[in-house]
Amino acid sequence: MALTREQMAQRVASELRDGYYVNLGIGIPTLVANYIPPGIEVMLHSENGLLGMGAFPTEEEIDPDMINAGKQTVTARVGASIFSSVESFAMIRGGHIDLTVLGAFEVDVHGNIASWMIPGKLVKGMGGAMDLVAGASNIIVTMTHEKGGQSKLLERCTLPLTGSGCIRRVLTDLAYLEIHDRAFVLRERAPGVTVEEIKAKTAGRLVVPSDVPEMRLSNDANHGSPAHA
């Protein structure tokens, strides 16, 4: 069975470590905040200038001066700091963020990522995505394995790039893969998904080690977590 969006978020959350500063993109990455493993503390970075993003506010707490990079109203948790856009992107560009999770339209075996523009459709802008992929050393891309029957894991991206040679890890609804030596290396399968299915749905070169374990999804949604309840 392909993973649900929540299960994908759960799998990514198992990569979080105590003391990590983490930037979560819009979509599936945002859901990761709901699955922070118990007993560890992470600080969520929002590129409009907030480190330590908390839960959404209650009706009484809503403050128009307190938003995240998705322009949603949020709160700041204890230990948070607020700063300018210049400072925020110095943190990103300077490599101070421990983990970045973002979505994509396409990823290829060279570590290229396309996530911001589909020619012929309207271009809404790259926002902070290009800075994030260029500045982070530890990035996980989350996306569906295919779209409309077309593989999104390619030999060479077809859409305009967000960043080149910067992606090493991809989690799809079917598999967890790493990028090494111009190939996707299959590390884990979604529960019940066969290696053959993943092979058939991966357009870029795929290396299949002798043992490809099923993913372990153990954490339940942590509804007491500080974000996105």
Add this chain to the structure above:
Amino acid sequence: MAGFDKRVDSARQALDGLTDGMTIIVGGFGLCGIPENLIAEVHRRGVRDLTVVSNNCGVDGFGLGLLLEKRQISKMIASYVGENAEFERQLLSGEIEVELTPQGTLAERIRAGGAGIPAFYTATGVGTPVGENKEVRKFDDRDYILEKAITADFALIKGWKADWYGNIVYRHTAQNFNPAAATAARITVAEVEEIVEPGALEPSHIHTPGIYVDRLTQGQFEKRIEKRTTRSA
């Protein structure tokens, strides 16, 4: 004191000298921390052919969206312009020129402009459409592209509190691009929620020192929310 008293009587007076064809940097992120009254004054004046530098371009009927509707903007330098139907229309019809710039590069271009640095190298955008036709240089085996600083005729910024000297404090994430914008224009105009007596603000808490601020006004703010998201209590 008079030489340092930045207060002016109205938004109208604050934008004295703004004319057609000028470049303006406008602070804010989405609708958060935007100089609402100064934007409204630009709208009222009807100046045209403006180049506007701002992370976003407001929404239909509010913020910089007002200037779009009146066709006052000929070029926009921004990182994200989505969720604005009039903007989409003008972009697709070629009525407006758009220079899409990665958000961090935009912030740093404005910072550099204010700090007297004409250009800088960054890895952001290398190998993407943003890097096309830009100088590439290798440092320690990594490619970087040369990005040029941005300066403007006017900067319009929004603060929370300021004293007469133009020392400004921002509130929460309404800070965003405002401090950088304040530094990068020939004339910086700040509007704030409250103007306080000199001495009322702690010097070490100032975000934007008054040296960057030329004119200061107090405004009333609607503070429209773009995406109201809540949790149950």
